[in-house]
Amino acid sequence: MNHYQVGVVIGSLRKESFNRKLADALIKMGPPEFTFKHLNISDLPLYNQDDDDHPAESVKRLKHEISEVQGLMFVTPEYNRSMPGVLKNALDHASRPYGQNAWAGKPAGVIGASIGPIATAIAQQHLRTSLAYLDVPTLCQPEAFIHVSENLFDEAGNIGNERSSKFLQSWMDRYVVWVKKHVIP
Numbered sequence: 001m002n003h004y005q006v007g008v009v010i011g012s013l014r015k016e017s018f019n020r021k022l023a024d025a026l027i028k029m030g031p032p033e034f035t036f037k038h039l040n041i042s043d044l045p046l047y048n049q050d051d052d053d054h055p056a057e058s059v060k061r062l063k064h065e066i067s068e069v070q071g072l073m074f075v076t077p078e079y080n081r082s083m084p085g086v087l088k089n090a091l092d093h094a095s096r097p098y099g100q101n102a103w104a105g106k107p108a109g110v111i112g113a114s115i116g117p118i119a120t121a122i123a124q125q126h127l128r129t130s131l132a133y134l135d136v137p138t139l140c141q142p143e144a145f146i147h148v149s150e151n152l153f154d155e156a157g158n159i160g161n162e163r164s165s166k167f168l169q170s171w172m173d174r175y176v177v178w179v180k181k182h183v184i185p
């Protein structure tokens, strides 16, 4: 049985982040041949092109971790109708220097949760635009705009209602097929 490791990037640094909880609940829905590793983006400096020739240790670490995974999962809130700056900063860092884009070719899924009514739809669309440019094949359907309601999570951190649980399991199932189909051997 082939084994697949997925790098999980969370677009929120908040301790009680709903998106982190969503990622952790999704991870539990993955099949046995998939393992998931959170990629830390909280300690990256602000991207500055002047530093391309001498990147910070945290940037080198992130790029190395990306090189070791077969797939990517982005779980992000929406900030002011776009992706949060910390996530864009991470995308920019690992895309450079020019010609050394660490994201390239890694199959990805995009999902997000928000308390707002459109539930990260615009943030995800902006993220997809950057991922397309970065040569990241990204799962198109099902789109998953998760609205944070009172019963989204139970006390154990699992999805707390059957409807959302079924939907998220179907998202994970499609994501797994996507990664297997697009992984670079």
Ligand SMILES: Cc1cc2nc3c(=O)[nH]c(=O)nc-3n(C[C@H](O)[C@H](O)[C@H](O)COP(=O)(O)O)c2cc1C
Binding pocket: 012, 013, 014, 016, 017, 018, 019, 020, 077, 078, 079, 080, 081, 082, 113, 114, 115, 116, 117, 118, 119, 120
């Ligand atoms: C700076 C900022 C901007 C926000 N902008 C949006 C927005 O454009 N759309 C939206 O649905 N929610 C917006 N929110 C609300 C977030 O969806 C909410 O805070 C969410 O819980 C953040 O995700 P997290 O729990 O993973 O940190 C914003 C929150 C912050 C702090």
